[in-house]
Amino acid sequence: MASWENYQKVRLYGLEIEPLLQNQYTWVLLVLVVLSLSLRQSKSGNETIDAPIIGSRQSWIARWRFFSDAERVIDEGYSKFKTGMFKLSGQDMVILPTKFVDELRNVPENEISSIKANTDNFQGVYSATSILTESNLHSVVLQTKLTPKLGPLIPIIRDELEYAMTQEMLDFDKGWKSVEAFGLLIRLVSRVSSRLFVGDDLCRSMTWLNASRGYTENAFKSIILLRIFPQWAKLYAAQFIPYVWLVRYHLYKAKTVLEPLIAKRRREQAAGTLVRDEKFDNLLQFMDNAASGMDARPEKLAGRTLILTLASSHTTSMAACQALFQMCEHPEYIPELREEVEMVIEEDRGWRKTTLTKLRKLDSFVKESQRVHPPSLLGFKRAFLKQRTLSDGTVIPQGAHTLMAIQPHQQEDPSIPDPEVFDGLRYYRMRQQEGHANKHQFATTDPYTLHFGHGKYSCPGRFLASNVIKLILGRLLLDFDFRFPYNQGRPEDVRAHEYIFPNPLGKVELQLRKGAGE
Numbered sequence: 121m122a123s124w125e126n127y128q129k130v131r132l133y134g135l136e137i138e139p140l141l142q143n144q145y146t147w148v149l150l151v152l153v154v155l156s157l158s159l160r161q162s163k164s165g166n167e168t169i170d171a172p173i174i175g176s177r178q179s180w181i182a183r184w185r186f187f188s189d190a191e192r193v194i195d196e197g198y199s200k201f202k203t204g205m206f207k208l209s210g211q212d213m214v215i216l217p218t219k220f221v222d223e224l225r226n227v228p229e230n231e232i233s234s235i236k237a238n239t240d241n242f243q244g245v246y247s248a249t250s251i252l253t254e255s256n257l258h259s260v261v262l263q264t265k266l267t268p269k270l271g272p273l274i275p276i277i278r279d280e281l282e283y284a285m286t287q288e289m290l291d292f293d294k295g296w297k298s299v300e301a302f303g304l305l306i307r308l309v310s311r312v313s314s315r316l317f318v319g320d321d322l323c324r325s326m327t328w329l330n331a332s333r334g335y336t337e338n339a340f341k342s343i344i345l346l347r348i349f350p351q352w353a354k355l356y357a358a359q360f361i362p363y364v365w366l367v368r369y370h371l372y373k374a375k376t377v378l379e380p381l382i383a384k385r386r387r388e389q390a391a392g393t394l395v396r397d398e399k400f401d402n403l404l405q406f407m408d409n410a411a412s413g414m415d416a417r418p419e420k421l422a423g424r425t426l427i428l429t430l431a432s433s434h435t436t437s438m439a440a441c442q443a444l445f446q447m448c449e450h451p452e453y454i455p456e457l458r459e460e461v462e463m464v465i466e467e468d469r470g471w472r473k474t475t476l477t478k479l480r481k482l483d484s485f486v487k488e489s490q491r492v493h494p495p496s497l498l499g500f501k502r503a504f505l506k507q508r509t510l511s512d513g514t515v516i517p518q519g520a521h522t523l524m525a526i527q528p529h530q531q532e533d534p535s536i537p538d539p540e541v542f543d544g545l546r547y548y549r550m551r552q553q554e555g556h557a558n559k560h561q562f563a564t565t566d567p568y569t570l571h572f573g574h575g576k577y578s579c580p581g582r583f584l585a586s587n588v589i590k591l592i593l594g595r596l597l598l599d600f601d602f603r604f605p606y607n608q609g610r611p612e613d614v615r616a617h618e619y620i621f622p623n624p625l626g627k628v629e630l631q632l633r634k635g636a637g638e
């Protein structure tokens with residue numbers, strides 16, 4: 121008969137159980153394992169949806185395949201089931217047909233949430249992005265304070281861009297210089313964004329810049345790795361992934377500079393001594409003015425500001441870098457794009473509010489670059505907070521997370537007859553058609569162009585992104601010649617899951633043009 125004495129001698133994989141059972145950490149671990157396994161038993165929203173699964177039914181294998189070859193998996197699902205739903209990456213993702221874009225684009229956020237779906241896709245708890253689900257403070261401020269001021273912001277962005285260029289390219293007048301283009305653009309964009317996000321006080325502080333860049337880089341790496349794990353295993357996996365630790369570290373570093381700044385400005389505001397920039401304060405200040413309750417806590421404001429750098433800097437630099445690579449791959453466009461910039465600047469006598477809207481060829485080129493090298497193959501992510509019956513009778517249960525195959529869908533846009541061809545001035549010509557002058561811009565969305573989403577919850581920062589990209593590329597076109605290094609073509613994009621990044625090792629050679637800056 122089994123007695124306690126006998127039991128004490130039981131060994132599991134060579135380990136004596138009794139000392140283990142006396143250890144409180146063993147119990148904590150056991151409780152966590154049992155809890156997570158039992159959570160796994162209850163089917164999630166996606167698991168209750170009856171839809172064909174693409175790839176292996178073994179979710180680990182399916183997830184790994186999706187990580188390493190998402191394009192093929194998505195194309196397989198899209199070619200077989202594009203008018204219905206299908207599941208990818210095990211059951212992690214339910215792909216809805218794009219015919220539902222219009223029906224879903226303006227549904228209230230207490231029924232379907234875009235930000236929850238996006239932050240969940242970004243592994244919110246581990247990348248710290250889940251703070252954005254606490255309220256829409258950031259979106260309101262972007263839409264009401266930043267977007268209406270895009271005109272007055274041009275000189276501010278240009279000023280910071282000039283400073284950033286001097287920091288980056290001091291010795292560029294000594295002939296051709298080779299640079300890793302993505303890194304350069306990340307540094308330029310993050311300096312410019314910092315000026316708008318945190319203001320003069322901090323935007324050139326290396327502590328802040330290192331924290332915001334370090335956070336963004338490590339958040340992306342954490343997201344990519346954690347997505348390979350099933351939901352129940354993420355908690356444990358995260359403990360062993362150094363990028364996740366670094367996310368926390370950079371968040372902490374950012375707070376060490378942002379929280380005192382918030383406190384200082386609040387003191388100055390109370391004393392009536394706060395120096396305001398009449399043209400544009402900065403996003404942190406705008407959020408502080410508009411925040412209430414929990415949102416107004418300094419650590420929350422600091423966290424939200426840092427997370428905005430992830431939403432803005434990497435995405436903007438990715439688009440700028442893909443366009444720069446396209447220019448090097450198709451140098452035949454450079455003279456025409458350069459001529460447009462020179463002409464518009466002469467007409468406006470400098471960079472003014474109207475200047476960027478007049479750069480229609482450049483706008484078209486950047487949009488076409490995004491079409492052929494998009495940041496993501498999937499988009500229009502939605503989390504269903506309530507059960508919903510779609511117009512064709514499909515029932516989407518509460519808790520489901522859906523996406524759409526935006527890249528294959530865009531290739532079927534009837535206004536793009538030859539989707540496999542890169543045509544940098546395609547959208548420029550489309551805008552010349554009667555009634556189309558304000559359509560087909562980089563920042564405009566439509567049911568076929570979903571890289572910024574579409575409808576009420578589309579990206580609130582896309583107009584700023586468009587301006588920053590045009591200011592940077594316009595400056596490069598005016599003052600630099602650029603090309604790929606000798607005998608090197610366009611560097612292969614780096615792909616992980618549905619995300620597509622410009623190759624960070626991809627080099628571009630730059631040389632100051634004769635007479636530039638005179």
Ligand code: HEM
Pocket residue numbers: 234235238252256258259262428431432433435436439495499500501570571572573574577578579580581582584585
């Ligand atoms: C080329 C650059 C960019 C791309 C491709 C991009 C793309 C996107 C996409 C796809 C979404 C989700 C939309 C949806 O779910 O329907 C989004 C949301 C968002 N973007 Fe952007 N974005 C860019 C630049 C920016 C910039 C510069 C900012 C900030 C100034 C920004 C701030 C945000 C924020 C805050 C959200 C979440 C909005 C919410 O709370 O619902 N983005 N972006």
